[in-house]
Amino acid sequence: MSTEPYVRTASGTIGQVDAQQVPRYAGLGTFARLPQTRDVERYDVAVIGVPFDSGVTYRPGARFGPSAIRQASRLLKPYHPALEVAPFVANQVVDAGDIAANPFDIEVAVEQIRAGVLDIVTDPAQRFVLLGGDHTIALPALQAASHLHGPVALVHFDAHLDTWDTYFGAPCTHGTPFRRAAEQGLLVKGHSAHVGIRGSLYDRKDLLDDEELGFTVVHCRDVDRIGIDGVIERVLQRVGEHPVYVSIDIDVLDPAFAPGTGTPEIGGMTSRELVAVLRAMRDLHIVGADVVEVAPAYDHAEVTAVAGANIAYELISLMVDA
Numbered sequence: 001m002s003t004e005p006y007v008r009t010a011s012g013t014i015g016q017v018d019a020q021q022v023p024r025y026a027g028l029g030t031f032a033r034l035p036q037t038r039d040v041e042r043y044d045v046a047v048i049g050v051p052f053d054s055g056v057t058y059r060p061g062a063r064f065g066p067s068a069i070r071q072a073s074r075l076l077k078p079y080h081p082a083l084e085v086a087p088f089v090a091n092q093v094v095d096a097g098d099i100a101a102n103p104f105d106i107e108v109a110v111e112q113i114r115a116g117v118l119d120i121v122t123d124p125a126q127r128f129v130l131l132g133g134d135h136t137i138a139l140p141a142l143q144a145a146s147h148l149h150g151p152v153a154l155v156h157f158d159a160h161l162d163t164w165d166t167y168f169g170a171p172c173t174h175g176t177p178f179r180r181a182a183e184q185g186l187l188v189k190g191h192s193a194h195v196g197i198r199g200s201l202y203d204r205k206d207l208l209d210d211e212e213l214g215f216t217v218v219h220c221r222d223v224d225r226i227g228i229d230g231v232i233e234r235v236l237q238r239v240g241e242h243p244v245y246v247s248i249d250i251d252v253l254d255p256a257f258a259p260g261t262g263t264p265e266i267g268g269m270t271s272r273e274l275v276a277v278l279r280a281m282r283d284l285h286i287v288g289a290d291v292v293e294v295a296p297a298y299d300h301a302e303v304t305a306v307a308g309a310n311i312a313y314e315l316i317s318l319m320v321d322a
Helices: 062-075 106-120 135-149 177-183 205-212 221-239 271-279 303-321
Strands: 006-008 014-017 045-050 093-098 127-132 153-157 192-197 215-219 244-249 286-292
Touching: 045 062, 045 106, 045 303, 062 127, 062 286, 062 303, 106 127, 106 135, 127 135, 127 303, 135 177, 135 244, 135 286, 153 177, 153 221, 192 221, 205 215, 215 221, 221 271, 244 303, 271 303, 286 303
Parallel strands: 045 093, 045 127, 127 286, 153 192, 153 244, 192 215, 244 286
Antiparallel strands: 006 014
């Protein structure tokens, strides 16, 4: 057992390291200074790092995302006032460490990540949040989620569709995970949505192919046209009653709010807009999630890492009622 002075809660969970005993800049750098799996007998939510970025098509560096997000998460506190929940009290949340994935063979890495998630999350009642890594990791995460729950609805926040077929003949990259997921029957067709899409495309056919795969697109311009409430309504109607997987590419945020990423696009969501949509999803049955494409080499003042850490915290808080 760890010697770290974790807070023991009345509900029986082990919370964060006590900030009154150990300053936030000291001690082990787990996510939100939470216990590791070895420190607890059971857990409800696992935070899992996946330092893999061999599927990128432009700027590399997301392999260092998990460590940057963990570092930025030191400021997270145990009570979420907007949702009125204490996620680390209501659930036993742990940092399950990193899944080591082959950096030279993407298909081997995908299998390692899928197996790694299922080694950590063995019960359908357990949930997980992956810290990426590039967006390739969403495919094995969805494979794991589907193994535990059957096909899921997907809410995908991103500047890009990520439903292209191949890049340079490679079927599994950060631009293809959701086409592969749809083809493999991991998603409930007609109940998945992309949110925040913007920027240039290769062809209008990209949108038509995406629709054929069963997705709807909430473009970033829709935030101005129908407002956040309109975006929320479209997402909630699309998902329905199905188990939900939430995938968040940090580049859904405008580069002003998340400069440290591999494929930035102007005209993105603000961090406040993204958080507002996420908080409206509190009644959904979220079974898994990821926060990907944080590339700290292009960051400054931990701006992107802080966004990633807080988004992961929002996701964990949403899982309280799942």
